[in-house]
């Protein structure tokens with residue numbers, strides 16, 4: 219089995235998990251173009267991907283999702299609350315101003331009045347035209363996706379028939395999963411687990427290849443290490459784990475107070491210290507590779523994250539076989555095969 223981290227950090231996350239038969243993309247937090255470019259750099263074939271799995275709806279995990287899923291025509295595995303949150307995010311709100319809305323209501327009223335007087339009037343053609351116009355726009359409103367598109371553009375300037383434009387939230391196929399319930403794609407069995415983070419229904423994943431008896435896990439974007447996460451991360455061979463910030467750098471750093479509070483909170487991100495605590499006290503030491511990820515560019519330094527994790531496992535003799543790697547924001551890591 220192999221893990222290829224294409225990007226990791228607050229500006230975009232994406233990782234390829236592949237067995238001999240199946241290849242999956244976890245998160246699509248860069249543009250479609252950049253994701254394809256990085257897959258090429260990392261020798262990963264986009265055409266081999268069977269599905270995209272999403273951990274949560276934050277931009278740095280989902281930004282390129284729609285374009286990539288449509289381009290590759292592959293299904294998206296996501297929880298229902300995450301999917302709903304994302305659809306809300308990408309669906310443009312109406313751009314109609316109050317004044318425009320009043321005009322619209324007024325025009326509708328006039329059209330109705332005109333339609334009512336149609337029977338006893340000879341001025342029919344003009345009135346009928348207006349009525350038909352209003353009716354057709356009402357028909358379109360029954361298609362919520364079409365309405366959101368109509369709202370995004372000025373209908374008068376929009377020459378393209380609306381049916382040919384997909385809604386921003388259109389995905390070729392969506393498959394819902396629930397945290398805590400296993401599912402399989404090809405020969406990879408997937409166990410999603412809930413993580414504490416400020417998103418609709420965030421999760422991490424454990425991947426197990428049936429044919430190779432190998433397990434890999436991804437756990438980033440979590441405010442702390444609850445018992446369910448600690449137990450999910452046992453018996454894995456490759457572990458991509460968040461080591462987001464150095465506490466001192468965050469406290470002294472440039473973030474506004476409210477943002478610092480958010481990062482530090484129980485639904486924020488794991489500090490180097492919290493990750494080291496887990497590695498020193500709760501981790502079973504089984505992984506051949508530990509990949510530290512989602513490092514903050516503002517509030518962390520790769521050497522600090524690495525040092526904290528190395529110190530943590532150095533105190534445990536059984537863990538000396540571990541190798542610690544640092545995932546990057548700017549470039550893919552070479553594939554890790556076990």
Ligand SMILES: [Zn+2]
Pocket residue numbers: 227228231276278279439512
């Ligand atoms: Zn993130």
Ligand SMILES: [Zn+2]
Pocket residue numbers: 274276415417439
């Ligand atoms: Zn997040």
